[in-house]
Amino acid sequence: MSGWFITGTGTDVGKTFVARALLADLRAAGEAAVGMKPVASGCYEAAQGLRSADAEALLAASSVAADYADVNPYAFAPAVAPHLAAAAVGVAIDIENIAAHFARLQRLASRVVVEGAGGWLTPLDARRSMADIALRLKLPVILVVGLRLGCLNHALLTARAIRADGAPLAGWVANRLDPAMALVEENLATLAARIEAPLLGVFPHQSPRSAPPAGALDLRRLTEII
Ligand SMILES: Nc1ncnc2c1ncn2[C@@H]1O[C@H](COP(=O)(O)OP(=O)(O)O)[C@@H](O)[C@H]1O
Numbered sequence: 001m002s003g004w005f006i007t008g009t010g011t012d013v014g015k016t017f018v019a020r021a022l023l024a025d026l027r028a029a030g031e032a033a034v035g036m037k038p039v040a041s042g043c044y045e046a047a048q049g050l051r052s053a054d055a056e057a058l059l060a061a062s063s064v065a066a067d068y069a070d071v072n073p074y075a076f077a078p079a080v081a082p083h084l085a086a087a088a089v090g091v092a093i094d095i096e097n098i099a100a101h102f103a104r105l106q107r108l109a110s111r112v113v114v115e116g117a118g119g120w121l122t123p124l125d126a127r128r129s130m131a132d133i134a135l136r137l138k139l140p141v142i143l144v145v146g147l148r149l150g151c152l153n154h155a156l157l158t159a160r161a162i163r164a165d166g167a168p169l170a171g172w173v174a175n176r177l178d179p180a181m182a183l184v185e186e187n188l189a190t191l192a193a194r195i196e197a198p199l200l201g202v203f204p205h206q207s208p209r210s211a212p213p214a215g216a217l218d219l220r221r222l223t224e225i226i
């Protein structure tokens with residue numbers, strides 16, 4: 001009974017894309033899997049309340065049905081950093097509350113795929129960050145590297161921070177965000193030589209709105225890790 005925490009080299013690097021792929025691969029393997037987006041900003045107002053497009057995409061890719069409130073306990077309208085969005089509406093993000101919703105999802109599915117907001121150190125309040133959610137949920141971390149110029153520094157800083165925080169790094173995923181990026185193989189080799197965790201998959205650049213590719217992740221390796 002476990003899952004993974006998906007972080008990335010930043011925002012808009014493919015965390016949701018990879019999380020959807022992981023959920024779809026788990027579903028294809030016959031596993032009960034559900035997504036979670038504990039904290040989301042940039043949400044839209046729906047009839048039932050604020051909704052995160054990420055949380056909805058994760059729910060749609062899940063193989064079990066879950067309550068929206070468990071999948072996305074903190075939804076904020078402004079498309080700003082979570083701690084600023086929370087402060088604007090006077091909400092304190094409570095990690096114990098997130099853990100309680102996570103526990104409910106764990107009763108529904110043996111695999112819970114949790115997507116962070118932003119990157120590893122995206123603040124939740126004056127003191128804590130996304131890292132504290134991953135640590136509290138005791139999940140191995142998957143680092144999504146959005147391949148573009150500048151990603152080596154972001155990826156290596158993030159891998160170092162994950163290690164320094166004492167979270168297990170299950171592996172990293174290369175996502176070909178920029179189809180025109182030069183020397184992709186050389187960049188991958190550079191990261192592989194410096195990140196002390198396996199490369200779990202390389203995602204090709206895809207046309208907008210197409211579903212993430214099936215089987216791009218090394219599911220066997222991932223499920224060995226947890
Ligand atoms: N491999 C890819 N090829 C093409 N577009 C991609 C790819 N990965 C992500 N995108 C697009 O980039 C944007 C950001 O991806 P997303 O998964 O939402 O990032 P994050 O969850 O890290 O913010 C989305 O519009 C998504 O469809």
Ligand SMILES: [Mg+2]
Pocket residue numbers: 015016017054115
């Ligand atoms: Mg996302």
